[in-house]
Amino acid sequence: MTLPIHALLLSTVSASAQVTPIEPALVPVVNKEQQINLQMGKYEVTVAEFSRFVEATDYQVPKKCMLFTSTRWPDPDSPGNWDNPELTHNPHRPVVCIGIPGAMAYAQWLSEQTGKPYRLPTLKEWRVAASARTTSRSPFGEDWQQTQICKYENTEDLANLAGMQIDHQHRYRSSANCNDGAVYHTVVGMYRPNPLGLHDMMGNVKELLQSCQRWDNKNPKQCTHYDVAGEGWHWQTRGVFNADTIAADFYGSIEGFRLVLEQPAEGSERPFNDVFARKLADAQRQQRLAHQQLRQLPPAPAGVRAVRNQNNQVTISWQELADQSTRYSVFRSYVDPNGQLSRKQTQVAKDLSLGQFTDQLPGAGQASYRVAATTSPGQGPFSVQVETGHHTTFEPGQRIEAEHYVTQEHVYLIDHKEKNQQSLAFNDNPHHYPTGDKPLLPAWSSYQFKSHTQQDVELQMRLRADEGSQIEIWQGHHLVARVTGMTPDTLEIVKVPAKLIASDAPIEVQAGTQTWFMVDWLQFNPLASLEQ
The missing domain is CATH 3.90.1580.10 (paralog of FGE (formylglycine-generating enzyme))
Structure with missing residues (x-):
């Protein structure tokens, strides 16, 4: 519907100078x-x-x-x-x-x-x-x-x-x-x-x-x-x-x-x-x-490799570009087994002129690397990600920090003001699509896990969710639990009944609807331990 321009809208407009307008x-x-x-x-x-x-x-x-x-x-x-x-x-x-x-x-x-x-x-x-x-x-x-x-x-x-x-x-x-x-x-x-x-x-x-x-x-x-x-x-x-x-x-x-x-x-x-x-x-x-x-941005470096020694030193190498003025930056994401360091990607080296860099890790945790090339117009896209090290395998009764995922799609890390606290946000619009073009792209994260027996458990999750969120927990092809009815925009610990099977299949946290939510941690508590 076409609106008349309301008079009050323009109450501050009055001619105060002889200025010639520019017609379009x-x-x-x-x-x-x-x-x-x-x-x-x-x-x-x-x-x-x-x-x-x-x-x-x-x-x-x-x-x-x-x-x-x-x-x-x-x-x-x-x-x-x-x-x-x-x-x-x-x-x-x-x-x-x-x-x-x-x-x-x-x-x-x-x-x-x-x-x-x-x-x-x-x-x-x-x-x-x-x-x-x-x-x-x-x-x-x-x-x-x-x-x-x-x-x-x-x-x-x-x-x-x-x-x-x-x-x-x-x-x-x-x-x-x-x-x-x-x-x-x-x-x-x-x-x-x-x-x-x-x-x-x-x-x-x-x-x-x-x-x-x-x-x-x-x-x-x-x-x-x-x-x-x-x-x-x-x-x-x-x-x-x-x-x-x-x-x-x-x-x-x-x-x-x-x-x-x-x-x-x-x-x-x-x-x-x-x-x-x-x-x-x-x-x-x-x-x-x-x-x-x-428009002359450099391409992503190719041939990226990461080799780790027993002292947790990692040598990252890649193919150099033909332009001798190119400089390289190395970015690292580190999974701290002790939960003291952020997993967010950080720059560990910049202004490198050669296609190699050795990084000293802070511990024995899993690490992943990306390399980017920079020329005078700016930094080009990231290389493919390369990984080194092993992830923790969790079991029932152990707290799974959300940032300790092995693989993921459409999630991002959130650092909190509290010391060493991180959460994992599940993005309802991972590719920055505008309203109306936003496709259904479910977000998920997976964790190494092993349950020795089939058992009924209580699933606990510390999370914050938008209204209408639904979260599904899978163990391989087995649906362990579905979480609904969270209090909108409230950080809370939810508890729901769940059933694990005897399997070493990974645990997967998946968005069941196209809404945003954030997970701090999750834990499967055997019912027997709760009764004690």
């Missing part, structure tokens, strides 16, 4: 079946355009943005604003951190200054424009392997992974299988347009829309959640027809907007004015050079 370059969008005939902004609205609005009206954007930049990680306790220097140093990038109110206020100001009916698109209009009369996930094809997306969009990709590693020492496990040359949002129009001539519809920043998705129960005229479409640099691209919502009072640095002109489409595109068009073209040329450099 426009592209015709026509679909007779959907009764759509209008003109849409070719690009997302830039910092340069929004700055003129602020200069003219002294509009005040609330300082409550979840700022995400090379130096800032989103933190509700330390919000930022749209005019943060990292967001505005290049005025030809999309403006962000302005929220639904700021986007609507800008549209009304531009309408008042030009006498033309500008506004935000509706979800229906956006989908018609983004799909360009196709029915696939994107107008250039399904691209399920995500190898083509980087030609068309700035998305979560190999460049983004490298940038996150350098700036925030954080690296997601997966991304698009290509390199678009950008880490954060970039200058508008850097990639191929869709068949209608619209740029960045599926990437760069998510786009705020004026369609209301949820109304306030007490005030039916007040929208609490709006539609938002497309995807940004921080997320893998969603399909055109998979919508998302955003709270009316949310301000984020991954969300921007574009405008539509509610007038019948003219025969051809309408460009920016000459001055702004030249400035944008210059900015695109400069940004293209930066993109080309970042």
Whole structure:
């Protein structure tokens, strides 16, 4: 449903300076079946355009943005604003951190200054424009392997992974299988347009829309959640027809907007004015050079091996790359039998020029290693993981710390403030898929285990779970127990009846539903020991 722009929203907007607005370059969008005939902004609205609005009206954007930049990680306790220097140093990038109110206020100001009916698109209009009369996930094809997306969009990709590693020492496990040359949002129009001539519809920043998705129960005229479409640099691209919502009072640095002109489409595109068009073209040329450099990330090192001696020294070796300037980093994950050290992957060596490194382990626990190559553009992807050492085999009556898994899928470690405490989180969205494209990928972890007899036991687990979570415990092909009914978002010890079989098959903890939960430890207590 299309919303009128509420008068109260723009109560702070008043003309205070003679500033000429920059009207958007426009592209015709026509679909007779959907009764759509209008003109849409070719690009997302830039910092340069929004700055003129602020200069003219002294509009005040609330300082409550979840700022995400090379130096800032989103933190509700330390919000930022749209005019943060990292967001505005290049005025030809999309403006962000302005929220639904700021986007609507800008549209009304531009309408008042030009006498033309500008506004935000509706979800229906956006989908018609983004799909360009196709029915696939994107107008250039399904691209399920995500190898083509980087030609068309700035998305979560190999460049983004490298940038996150350098700036925030954080690296997601997966991304698009290509390199678009950008880490954060970039200058508008850097990639191929869709068949209608619209740029960045599926990437760069998510786009705020004026369609209301949820109304306030007490005030039916007040929208609490709006539609938002497309995807940004921080997320893998969603399909055109998979919508998302955003709270009316949310301000984020991954969300921007574009405008539509509610007038019948003219025969051809309408460009920016000459001055702004030249400035944008210059900015695109400069940004293209930066993109080309970042596209030269090194590949993952191959031939990685790990050899361990009796003194728990491990020699890791790999094939060196042809580029003599390449430097290598070695990352280790260590399973401490005494539970005193974190298993989280840590960097144990960096700036290595040769394909070999010897690591001294802190004890006899199992260890795994990955190697990454770094050149001037940044760090490339990790090598395959190699392992050395043996895992503990647990038995009934012994506490199994969750981080002592042998194998796993879609889990991650959480370090707690309490000394030497770790838990294992089971991820409901392991590959960072956007809402609507999130497939069912059950998370699980397995542990070496041996039960000498078949026996009834009491399963104890210390955990925290989201509402609706269901946890299954398997011993090989045997279902040992199913845990449900946990108190949402509460760290607790649950106790349920369970049945073990005589077997040395591993114990597996598996998510039974697509919800997040965290396990600290689990233990199978024989009933006989509980009765004593």
